[in-house]
Amino acid sequence: MSMMRKQFLQSYQTALDVEVGAASPHKLVLMLFDGAIQAIRQARIHIGNGNIAEKGRLIGKAIAIVDEGLRSCLSTEAGGELAANLEDLYEYCTLRLLEANLHNNLPYLQEVEGLLGELRSAWAEISPQQAMMEGTAPPARQGMNYGAA
Secondary structure (H helix, E strand, O other): OOHHHHHHHHHHHHHHHHHHHHOOHHHHHHHHHHHHHHHHHHHHHHHHHOOHHHHHHHHHHHHHHHHHHHHOOOOHHHHHHHHHHHHHHHHHHHHHHHHHHHHOOHHHHHHHHHHHHHHHHHHHHOOHHHHHHHOOOOOOOOOOOOOOO
């Protein structure tokens, strides 16, 4: 890795750490959606270029964001049916991502990207206060770090 690339990645990680540290729980969920979608988009490019190792790393990152980030933030007690439905959808997305990784399946990646994009748009439309009341927002701070894409 070149010195310039290493410095860029360190600067990016520092900026990301600052943004995460200052973000509201509502904003953190938006960032999780963005990170998963970005990883899926990049994985699609790597499938096209035949870079299977990088494709696998990026799909693994997307799976971690969906499972350890989005899915783990749900409270079925507070969020009721909505949270339960989201949990099922996140599980479906994870399974599709696994299948996409195993078979280099672009349509599965596009499907999950579309689903997460729709959820992200809907999440962006609600207020942070409404998210907390419905039990679909994460706790104030999580110690998750998914790194640079």
